[in-house]
Amino acid sequence: MRDMSFHITTFGCQMNAGDSEWLARAMQARGFSEAPFGQASVYILNTCSVRDKPEQKVYSEIGRIRSLTGNDPNVLVCVGGCVAQQVGNALFSRFSQVRLVFGADGIAQAPDAIVRLTRERFRRLSLVDFSAEYPEREGPLYAGTRVPASAFVAIMQGCDNFCSYCIVPYVRGRQKSRRAEAVLEECRAVLDAGAREITLLGQNVNSYGHDSGGMGFTDLLYKVAALPGLARLRFITPHPKDLAPELIRAFGELSVLAPRLHLPLQSGSDRILERMGRRYTRAQYLDLVAKLRAARPEMHFSTDIIVGFPGETEEDFQETMETMRQANFVGSFSFVYSQRPGTRAALLQDELPRKEKLERLSRLQEWQYAHAGEMLRALEGETVEVLLEELSPKPEAGLVIWQGKEPRGHTVNVTLTGPEPARGWKGSLVPAQITAAAMHSLRAEQVGEAR
Numbered sequence: 001m002r003d004m005s006f007h008i009t010t011f012g013c014q015m016n017a018g019d020s021e022w023l024a025r026a027m028q029a030r031g032f033s034e035a036p037f038g039q040a041s042v043y044i045l046n047t048c049s050v051r052d053k054p055e056q057k058v059y060s061e062i063g064r065i066r067s068l069t070g071n072d073p074n075v076l077v078c079v080g081g082c083v084a085q086q087v088g089n090a091l092f093s094r095f096s097q098v099r100l101v102f103g104a105d106g107i108a109q110a111p112d113a114i115v116r117l118t119r120e121r122f123r124r125l126s127l128v129d130f131s132a133e134y135p136e137r138e139g140p141l142y143a144g145t146r147v148p149a150s151a152f153v154a155i156m157q158g159c160d161n162f163c164s165y166c167i168v169p170y171v172r173g174r175q176k177s178r179r180a181e182a183v184l185e186e187c188r189a190v191l192d193a194g195a196r197e198i199t200l201l202g203q204n205v206n207s208y209g210h211d212s213g214g215m216g217f218t219d220l221l222y223k224v225a226a227l228p229g230l231a232r233l234r235f236i237t238p239h240p241k242d243l244a245p246e247l248i249r250a251f252g253e254l255s256v257l258a259p260r261l262h263l264p265l266q267s268g269s270d271r272i273l274e275r276m277g278r279r280y281t282r283a284q285y286l287d288l289v290a291k292l293r294a295a296r297p298e299m300h301f302s303t304d305i306i307v308g309f310p311g312e313t314e315e316d317f318q319e320t321m322e323t324m325r326q327a328n329f330v331g332s333f334s335f336v337y338s339q340r341p342g343t344r345a346a347l348l349q350d351e352l353p354r355k356e357k358l359e360r361l362s363r364l365q366e367w368q369y370a371h372a373g374e375m376l377r378a379l380e381g382e383t384v385e386v387l388l389e390e391l392s393p394k395p396e397a398g399l400v401i402w403q404g405k406e407p408r409g410h411t412v413n414v415t416l417t418g419p420e421p422a423r424g425w426k427g428s429l430v431p432a433q434i435t436a437a438a439m440h441s442l443r444a445e446q447v448g449e450a451r
């Protein structure tokens with residue numbers, strides 16, 4: 001075990017991935033170095049309670065740490081994120097190595113708390129209170145480091161929507177928009193540190209500013225888009241009910257705004273959408289997709305789907321399938337509904353056998369895989385600009401192959417033939433012709449100079 005070393009395990013969404021990246025930088029700024037699992041003195045579990053059996057996953061991870069470290073009292077386990085917010089101090093009594101729990105708003109103070117705990121062996125700290133405003137963190141902490149070609153920047157915390165199945169407003173709190181100037185400052189810092197693409201993050205990004213009465217999301221988008229050095233801009237996750245006409249227009253006006261949108265549908269049945277508390281209809285959703293396509297014809301869409309929500313009939317499910325075909329999704333994250341205690345949907349009768357739900361899910365996923373394959377094959381022959389992120393995990397003798405993303409977000413493995421640019425391949429944008437489509441990615445060859 002190395003002293004002053006840490007290991008972060010991240011569960012769940014891109015919000016958590018972004019939080020973990022910040023935590024890693026904050027720990028490094030305090031003199032800690034990252035270590036492989038089993039060799040660190042501080043373990044940080046950044047947890048998620050959106051999917052099935054979240055607590056069990058966290059308990060089994062703590063058990064793994066305990067067995068690898070022999071329950072060493074010098075090993076410090078910190079549990080953050082949604083499960084920590086829900087389970088709270090009960091984690092202390094269950095696991096002696098857990099000495100810090102922190103929720104979504106407590107993360108800003110977590111690195112300093114860890115420093116204190118490494119000096120004071122018997123102390124325990126709990127940071128699970130919600131703050132009234134966006135919990136601004138120290139930062140941006142990029143000095144002397146090279147950020148990934150594509151960086152996440154959080155613009156808000158929490159959510160006010162209370163969709164009937166969702167635990168997020170309870171574990172991440174009510175929506176708190178971050179100050180626009182703080183967002184822009186961090187965007188400038190990641191660009192200065194070498195990023196070319198920024199993804200703005202939030203549970204419901206397009207309601208940014210609704211809570212504070214400050215700048216709205218589209219205005220923020222235009223300001224970020226104007227920053228020098230930015231090649232591509234994305235955001236996740238928007239809510240269909242808040243997708244304003246000016247945001248649709250932005251897709252036609254801002255060339256740096258990537259032509260890809262992840263727009264959660266959840267169900268294609270109006271009856272189920274109402275039970276979910278989503279506040280849009282299937283027709284309204286499809287209308288948004290049509291308008292976005294009119295603003296940006298090359299746009300690809302992906303979505304989230306919950307299969308087997310309480311009361312879903314075969315007819316409701318068929319409406320979801322039909323909506324997916326009409327929206328022409330290139331990808332979807334689809335899951336069988338699982339109950340979250342404390343949510344409104346947990347009170348609904350859920351009579352559909354799990355076997356039936358799984359059968360619906362597999363029909364939906366089969367269609368999605370086949371359709372995504374067709375959509376990727378349709379891109380063969382196109383020339384796209386690929387933002388290179390890392391060496392391809394599948395090397396081929398005698399070839400230089402890098403992996404990156406094209407504007408619609410598809411992974412591309414590019415064979416590089418030109419001279420390496422001064423900034424290096426990582427973070428360079430390379431024109432490439434797509435030569436073949438695989439199941440989940442594309443192959444391409446460089447056809448022009450990297451920039």
Ligand code: SF4
Pocket residue numbers: 159160161162163166167168169203204239
């Ligand atoms: S919009 Fe709905 S599903 Fe998304 S985080 Fe908020 S409550 Fe949950």
